[in-house]
């Protein structure tokens with residue numbers, strides 16, 4: 001069987017071919033190269049096919065600002081030569097993520113993926129450029145600094161040289177954080193009250209503002225969703241499925257309620273009537289037809305739900321358990 005790109009690359013650079021728990025969630029070549037942890041995979045960024053290179057250096061050893069490092073890499077003659085390019089594309093340039101302990105570099109391609117030899121040349125050029133301004137990692141554990149048996153591991157989205165003691169302790173911390181969250185009480189009643197309050201408040205505000213400014217600010221829907229989700233979260237303490245469902249329902253109700261309020265005020269204006277329940281009841285049968293007569297009704301609902309989902313996502317339980325996958329000591 002012909003070996004795969006990442007396997008061939010691993011062989012060329014004396015790295016380890018990895019398939020499980022890699023930083024990219026897909027097969028890659030990973031290990032230490034000249035003391036710098038690297039991982040390389042043929043994959044995709046959004047929908048763009050790309051050779052992805054993660055390169056780590058010693059934390060705090062970078063002699064320039066990360067943004068400057070990215071700029072240097074993007075314009076390095078050796079790197080461009082390895083990629084056989086005159087200059088990097090705008091998207092590739094933007095995709096360089098530089099931090100104080102490593103970089104993520106992309107080589108985008110459309111038809112022919114870079115060959116393993118080409119990928120190896122790029123890794124060498126990148127490390128050559130990094131060497132001038134950042135140090136390789138040391139043998140000691142990067143977390144505790146003791147010179148016990150540290151081992152290069154793939155941890156979630158990065159590579160870390162870490163000892164078994166630290167791995168155990170961090171795993172324990174993750175477990176405890178999750179337990180602490182699970183053990184937190186949930187208060188559906190208070191969450192419902194807070195959510196309904198926020199829904200009524202934002203609906204009146206949304207309708208009132210639209211009426212007084214004579215226009216509807218669609219993105220205001222996002223603020224409604226954010227406000228309601230935040231209130232439900234605060235009230236409940238720990239949000240469960242009920243809280244999530246309630247948030248979405250309340251957001252839809254608040255956006256539509258606000259639109260109704262706006263139409264009610266506008267109708268009173270136009271018909272020269274006062275804002276009465278009688279007018280509301282005459283308006284009600286036509287409301288849905290007017291609301292969804294153009295795209296703005298749908299759009300404001302969509303924005304509202306987006307806002308709510310954002311908060312729910314930001315407030316999700318700490319399920320991120322760090323998984324340590326040892327890469328082994330590849331020959332440097």
Ligand SMILES: [Zn+2]
Pocket residue numbers: 141142143144145146162163164165166167
């Ligand atoms: Zn340690």
